[in-house]
Amino acid sequence: MTRIIADLTISADGYAAGHDQTEERPFGNDGGDGSGGRLHAWMFDTPDENRAEIEQLGAATAFIMGRNMFGPVRGAWTRPWNGWWGDNPPFHAPVFVLTHHQRDPQPMDGGTTFHFVTGGIESALTQARAAAGTGDVLIHGGATTINQYLAAGLIDELRLHVVPFTLGAGTRLFHDVPALQFDQVTARAATGVTHLTYRARP
Template sequence: MSLVRVTNFSISLDGFGAGEPQSFEAPFGHAGHKLHQWMFATWQDDAPFNVDLAFAKRWDVGFGAEIMGANKFGPPGWQDDADWRGWWGEVPPFHTPTYVLTHRPRASMEMEGGTTFHFLDASPEEALAVAKEAAGDLDVRIGGGSSTLRDYLAAGLVDQAHLVVVPILIGHGTRLWDGLEALEETYAIEATSSSTGVTHLSLTRRSTGPA
């Protein structure tokens, strides 16, 4: 049975997945790349095999489709640029059908390496139904950003989520936790600390409610 999963989604201690204002020059706003330094370190050839690397290696394992919000695909206003093809160049790292949620859909874009971007004006449930059909027996990844992930968590549509709490305070931006009070009643939560200072949270949807 395929699952709906989140992998390697970084947030600050105060729950922000991005700062503001987001732009072409600053995709994560005033937060810069501070939220992702832990992951960049795992990309180095001499990266030690630690907790961070073990989680990072699972980012793209077992997925047949991805859903992302409009702000992950591009900076504010990308819908007005007919030539915008995403942040990742001609060979995006997803290698699956990838569904971008936007109120201004455009024609699908087939990229190199197996990624095709499809643009949907749809509810979380509607987009998930389309992505599941495309993924077949494989899993669907909810790729972010924070508002998209929040919507899927609030609806109870995520089976497993891996969140990485980075020990910095951002103060303002796009916050994940708003409206998710008592999330622990829906999801069992396990925390794994890393020597690098980040904490990996593994959320698994409960089948029968709180234990």
């Protein structure tokens, strides 16, 4: 059975990105170099220790992401651009990008095709479910997109990677999301990150 999974790295105070995202600083003012190095160091500095969580990120057969996760408004939508993901994105599957801007599907090397969805979160989910077949759909972020799916009660499983620093401002998980209840499935502390998995209660 297809699961709808949200997976996100956040600071200890719940932010997935700082303010002022640009092409050069995809995670904005994150207190580091802005490239996501501080938030996502656990993926690159200690990959062997976090192998299971990294492999989970690529295990879905369809993905959903928000417009800013594909690329900032300035740049990605005013000229042809492949987003932040390079010529061979890591998804190797259909990716459905939520946006208000019409754009033709964008096939990439390695089997990834970005599909730009203007019909909202449910339209994107319907298309992703169909593309996933019997596999899972992974909502890859950012926090604003995941918040919309949480508020609509459409997420089955929430995976969080919590890094031990605070941002104080930016795009925050659970902003404007009503009270929810989860069951904790797993919790694992690693170097510089704690991995948490929650299952949404019906």
